[in-house]
Amino acid sequence: xxxxxxxxxxxxxxxxxxxxxxxxxxxxxxxxxxxxxxxxxxxxxxxxxxxxxxxxxxxxxxxxxxxxxxx
Amino acid sequence: xxxxxxxxxxxxxxxxxxxxxxxxxxxxxxxxxxxxxxxxxxxxxxxxxxxxxxxxxxxxxxxxxxxxxxxxxxxxxxxxxxxxxxxxxxxxxxxxxxxxxxxxxxxxxxxxxxxxxxxxxxxxxxxxxxxxxxxxxxxxxxxxxxxxxxxxxxxxxxxxxxxxxxxxxxxxxxxxxxxxxxxxxxxxxxxxxxxxxxxxxxxxxxxxxxxxxxxxxxxxxxxxxxxxxxxxxxxxxxxxxxxxxxxxxxxxxxxxxxxxxxxxxxxxxxxxxxxxxxxxxxxxxxxxxxxxxxxxxxxxxxxxxxxxxxxxxxxxxxxxxxxxxxxxxxxxxxxxxxxxxxxxxxxxxxxxxxxxxxxxxxxxxxxxxxxxxxx
Numbered sequence: 001x002x003x004x005x006x007x008x009x010x011x012x013x014x015x016x017x018x019x020x021x022x023x024x025x026x027x028x029x030x031x032x033x034x035x036x037x038x039x040x041x042x043x044x045x046x047x048x049x050x051x052x053x054x055x056x057x058x059x060x061x062x063x064x065x066x067x068x069x070x071x
Numbered sequence: 072x073x074x075x076x077x078x079x080x081x082x083x084x085x086x087x088x089x090x091x092x093x094x095x096x097x098x099x100x101x102x103x104x105x106x107x108x109x110x111x112x113x114x115x116x117x118x119x120x121x122x123x124x125x126x127x128x129x130x131x132x133x134x135x136x137x138x139x140x141x142x143x144x145x146x147x148x149x150x151x152x153x154x155x156x157x158x159x160x161x162x163x164x165x166x167x168x169x170x171x172x173x174x175x176x177x178x179x180x181x182x183x184x185x186x187x188x189x190x191x192x193x194x195x196x197x198x199x200x201x202x203x204x205x206x207x208x209x210x211x212x213x214x215x216x217x218x219x220x221x222x223x224x225x226x227x228x229x230x231x232x233x234x235x236x237x238x239x240x241x242x243x244x245x246x247x248x249x250x251x252x253x254x255x256x257x258x259x260x261x262x263x264x265x266x267x268x269x270x271x272x273x274x275x276x277x278x279x280x281x282x283x284x285x286x287x288x289x290x291x292x293x294x295x296x297x298x299x300x301x302x303x304x305x306x307x308x309x310x311x312x313x314x315x316x317x318x319x320x321x322x323x324x325x326x327x328x329x330x331x332x333x334x335x336x337x338x339x340x341x342x343x344x345x346x347x348x349x350x351x352x353x354x355x356x357x358x359x360x361x362x363x364x365x366x367x368x369x370x371x372x373x374x375x376x377x378x379x380x381x382x383x384x385x386x387x388x389x390x391x392x393x394x395x396x397x398x399x400x401x402x403x404x405x406x407x408x409x410x411x412x413x414x415x416x417x418x419x420x421x422x423x424x425x426x427x428x429x430x431x432x433x434x435x436x437x438x439x440x441x442x443x444x445x446x
Binding site for chain 1: 072073074075077080082083086087090106107108161188189190191192211212214215217218221264265266267269270292295299318320321322323324328330331334
């Protein structure tokens, strides 16, 4: 029930955003996360953006995995 | 999908599994996850089979539908029988058996029960049906509870008075302490939930680490997240450490989401809650504060519901139902004391097509996950 996926913010209007993944767009309530910017990645759960995805942290984790692969 | 596919890379998974196997272990090590999405991801990806034999991954009370008490399910069914009511619910709840029937059965008997993706969809139904009374069945943990709170906030702001919530939201850290202190389970660490942690912050597990000296690692739901989380837990165990670590740093932070927490706190207050299999745990449930009673279905419908629930309880179910209900081991599964195949009903009398207990109904229940992927 706690499943949520990263989606990209396409447009913003007040407490609502249009978010997109793989070409599928839908509305999300962003009232827990202001301020956001178009282009941000957010984690969407049951129609709500519950957190902004920290792209720097994501890249750090992926970097760590890359080192593993080379090791 | 960006930021998803990268966390499913098979080559990296192999390297992580190699690292896990390289950690020297003398005794059996038991880790528990307390999130249905972890349960499902572990079963689906076959992670359990990739781990050394000494490493056991147990599922705890992480499926909100599964931990909902029988009494509360009967009340949900009663709402479906109240005149002029539209019941709205997340899909997982539809087939959960009550003492008599289920929401699915109520629907086929003519009740207006509708599955929604979001609480905001339930609000739309209320807006579109001003002559009806719309009740949302509010089940979930901290990930979902703020979305329930937000629907009440919107109803308050827009003066939508035909919408209300039957709230059975629950909070997870205290039950984790209950399980941590149970010597019969004998846990060595927790794989902490991804999106509950996103809301409550990883600091919520500090008490578990300090009081019970149990390693905690918050981890995402993708296969690499889970493997990395298990590796971090094993390293702590083998080095004799107990720390509060975060694998899911791209989303979960130490302090969580303050706006969501503040909204939850302004609308809801902690109450004692009944957990299936565990019983009453003080201050682990949530109820709607009296200032917002106009949107509290339990308060609004108190009189109408009472009679219907009493009728349901008098009927008590058939003798077959009673026998099956007694044999169902959902409660033991939810505490991690047994795994689903150890239940005498598993895959025999109890299947996803004909479920006896909620752990087989919910797509995130341990029994459903084992049935689908690990038989």
